[in-house]
Amino acid sequence: MTSSLLRELSAKVQRIEYCGMFVDLVRTSRGTVRVGSMPDVTKFVTEHGFREEIVVVPGWEVSQAGDNRTGEEFVLWQAQIRGGILKEYVGLKHNVEQLHRNLERIFPYFFDDKNLSVERKDWLGKWFHLNVAGPVYRNGELEICFEDGDIVISDAGEVLYRRNDFWPAESPDTAIENLLKTIPRDRKTRSHLEVLPVGCGNGVYGTTANTIVRFGEYVIWIDPCGYPAHTLARHGVHWDDVTHFLFTHNHEDHVQGFTACLQRARKYNRKLKLLLAENVFRVLADLYYPLFPDLEEYVEIVPLQPGVPLQLGPIQIDSRWNHHILPYGTIGLKISAGGRCFGYSGDTKYDEQINEVLDRAELEAEWFSSCDLVFHEIEFDNPDSVHTHWKQVESLQEKISGRVLGYHCFFLANSPFPWRRRGVGMFWMGTAK
Numbered sequence: 001m002t003s004s005l006l007r008e009l010s011a012k013v014q015r016i017e018y019c020g021m022f023v024d025l026v027r028t029s030r031g032t033v034r035v036g037s038m039p040d041v042t043k044f045v046t047e048h049g050f051r052e053e054i055v056v057v058p059g060w061e062v063s064q065a066g067d068n069r070t071g072e073e074f075v076l077w078q079a080q081i082r083g084g085i086l087k088e089y090v091g092l093k094h095n096v097e098q099l100h101r102n103l104e105r106i107f108p109y110f111f112d113d114k115n116l117s118v119e120r121k122d123w124l125g126k127w128f129h130l131n132v133a134g135p136v137y138r139n140g141e142l143e144i145c146f147e148d149g150d151i152v153i154s155d156a157g158e159v160l161y162r163r164n165d166f167w168p169a170e171s172p173d174t175a176i177e178n179l180l181k182t183i184p185r186d187r188k189t190r191s192h193l194e195v196l197p198v199g200c201g202n203g204v205y206g207t208t209a210n211t212i213v214r215f216g217e218y219v220i221w222i223d224p225c226g227y228p229a230h231t232l233a234r235h236g237v238h239w240d241d242v243t244h245f246l247f248t249h250n251h252e253d254h255v256q257g258f259t260a261c262l263q264r265a266r267k268y269n270r271k272l273k274l275l276l277a278e279n280v281f282r283v284l285a286d287l288y289y290p291l292f293p294d295l296e297e298y299v300e301i302v303p304l305q306p307g308v309p310l311q312l313g314p315i316q317i318d319s320r321w322n323h324h325i326l327p328y329g330t331i332g333l334k335i336s337a338g339g340r341c342f343g344y345s346g347d348t349k350y351d352e353q354i355n356e357v358l359d360r361a362e363l364e365a366e367w368f369s370s371c372d373l374v375f376h377e378i379e380f381d382n383p384d385s386v387h388t389h390w391k392q393v394e395s396l397q398e399k400i401s402g403r404v405l406g407y408h409c410f411f412l413a414n415s416p417f418p419w420r421r422r423g424v425g426m427f428w429m430g431t432a433k
Contacts, residue, residue: 001040001043001199001201001206001207002234003047004016004017004018004044004047005017005018006048009024010160010161012026012027012028012160012161013025013027013160013161013166014048015166016044016045016048018038018040018227019065019172019226019227019229019230019231020063020064020065020066020172020173020175020227020230021038021039021063021065021066021068021227022036022168023035023036023037023038023041023044023045024036024161024163024166025045025050025052026153026161027160028054028142028153028160029140029141029142029155029156030053030054030139030140030141030142030155031051031052031054032050032051032052032053032054033053033054033055033056033142033144034050034052034054034055034056035056035058035151035153035161035163036056036057036058037055037068037069037070037071037072037075038066038068038070038071038226039066039070039071039225039226039227039252039256039257040071040203040208040226040256041071041072041074041075042071042074042075042078042203042204043204043205051084051085052087053085053087053088054087054088054089054090054139054142054144055072055075055088055090056090056091056144056151056153057069057089057090057091057095057096057099058091058095058151058163059092059095059149060095060098060291062259062291062292063172063173063260063263064172064173064176064228064229064263064264064267065172065173065176065227065229065260066226066227066256066257066259066260067259067260067291069099069102070226070252070255070256070259071252072099073103073106073107073203073251073252074203074252074253075087076103076107076124076127076128077107077203077204078204079127080123080126080127081204084127086126086127086128086129087127087129088129088131088139089129089130090131090133090137090144091131091132091133091146092132092133092135092146093132093134096130096131096132097130097132100124100130102287103124103128105283105286105287106251106252106283106287106326107123107124108120108121108123108124109121109325109326109327110325111325111349111386115351115354115384115386116354116357116358118325118326118327133145135147141155141156141157142154142155143155149164150162150163150164151163173267176229176230179230179233180229180233180238180239180240182233183232183233183236183237183238183239184236184238185238185240185241186236186237186238186241187241189216189217190214190215190216191216191338192215192340193213193214193215193335193336193338193340193341193342194212194213194214194215195211195212195213195214195342195373195375196211196212196213196214196235197210197211197375197407198211198212198221198225198231198232198235198237199225199231200407200408200409200411200419201408201409201411202253202408202409202410203251203252203253204410205409205410205411206410206411207225207231208223208225208226208253208254208256209223209253209254209377209407209408210222210223210224210225210257211223211344211375212232212235212237213335213342215314215315215337215338216313216314216315216337217243217313218243218312218314218315219237219241219242219243219244220242220243220244220245220246220312220315221242221244221245221246222246222248222333222344223246223247223248223254223255224242224245224247224255224256224257224258224261225256225257226256226257226260227257227260228257228260228261228264229260231257239264243273244273244274244275244302244312245258245261245272245273245274246274246275246276246304246333247275247276247280247281247284248276248280248330248331248332248333248344248346248347249280249322249328249329249330249331249346249347250283250284250287250326251326251330251347255284258284259288259291259292262288262292262295262298262299265298265299266292266294266298269298270298271298271299271300272298272299272300273299273300273302274299274300274301275302275304275310275312275317276301276304277303277304277305277306277319277329277331278303278305279329280328280329280331281301281303282328283328304317304319304331305319306319306329306331306362307319307320314337314338315335315336315337316335316336316337317333317334317335318333318334318336319331319332319333319334320362320363320367321362322345322346322347322348322349322363323348323349323350323354323358323360323363324346324347324348324349324386325386330346330347330348332344332345332346332348332362332367333346334367334368334370334371336370340372341370341371341372341402342371342372342373342374342375343368343371343373343374343375343376343402344374344375345374345375345376345377345388346377347377347386347387347408348363348377348387348388349385349386349387349388350363350365350376350388350392350393351388351389351392365395365396365399365400366399366400368396368400368402368404369399369401369402370402371400372402372403373403373404373405374400374402374403374404374405375405375406375407376388376393376396376404376405376406376407377406377407377408377409378390378393378406378407378408378417379409380409380410380412380415380416387408387409390406390415390416390417393406393417394417403418404418405418405419406418406419407419
């Protein structure tokens with residue numbers, strides 16, 4: 001992830017911009033008001049030293065850069081993990097209730113005290129305070145008015161912000177189309193399995209974990225991250241070269257790029273080929289139906305059934321149900337082609353003592369025994385995290401012959417465990433990129 005840009009729009013309004021998306025921050029007597037969201041918004045707000053007390057929820061909008069609702073899940077996770085303030089979410093009734101309902105499907109789930117089963121927590125009410133503006137929200141001398149498609153913020157009678165007045169003249173789609181013209185298409189047919197880590201981070205640090213896997217004419221993007229055109233372009237990959245989009249589960253840091261990818265498919269009237277479990281698709285379709293009521297016209301589902309191998313041309317994909325904090329399930333992967341095998345843990349809590357209790361063979365280290373290379377999520381600091389502590393990954397490495405590299409965490413230059421490096425490709429025919 002590269003740094004976002006902070007621009008001053010007026011004495012009391014600043015804008016954070018990144019790859020065609022933006023949020024506006026307005027300084028008021030009741031604290032900072034943030035208008036809208038975008039993928040990784042909590043990283044960008046922190047980067048520029050803001051802490052917003054009020055979040056304005058506009059109508060849901062989407063472009064090929066992304067949508068203006070994605071981002072809030074990790075705002076709440078940050079509050080839950082690090083502590084923070086309850087935020088006032090303000091908007092018209094259908095907008096704030098829709099956002100609340102979507103967060104309710106994902107955010108409140110966590111492990112029980114023994115990390116054995118998933119349970120629902122009462123977190124959303126603690127960190128998300130829903131305020132319906134009808135059409136005006138008042139907080140002391142602060143007024144936020146939703147009227148005639150505009151959002152107007154006033155303080156002590158002074159108008160500080162009119163959203164329509166600050167709206168960019170150029171659509172992000174125009175900039176994206178111009179960017180894509182500069183990226184050469186790659187139509188090579190590969191005879192070896194190729195793996196390119198595009199991002200190694202998570203919802204709190206860096207570019208969220210996502211990986212490109214290529215073989216033959218297939219280009220599979222695992223967990224597309226936010227800002228697809230720009231992020232792939234940094235690694236010399238043209239967005240339209242991706243043939244299949246694979247989603248391991250529904251946490252925000254694994255579906256950030258979904259709406260942008262779907263919007264491009266809709267714009268060009270083509271189908272997005274999705275590789276995912278039925279449970280994962282059902283939740284995706286439900287969450288994004290208000291934004292894409294025509295969603296099923298623009299997707300072609302290739303279902304992953306954990307425990308049942310999927311043959312995708314010359315590629316075999318094996319999947320399993322992981323041990324993670326969503327009731328809808330999360331999956332791990334083995335992708336085999338050309339006599340080689342790549343393993344991808346997906347989000348999971350690998351712990352040998354927990355595995356003894358769960359007694360599920362697919363969660364054992366041996367599930368990856370056929371892999372030449374495994375990317376395994378890793379947690380350095382907290383053995384009790386919902387993710388896999390590095391000492392457990394170290395133990396897994398001792399049990400299998402393939403190389404294991406950690407990902408899905410902040411970068412440590414002197415990591416105690418071998419680390420997957422973003423942007424470094426691995427080619428199976430004895431060469432490296």
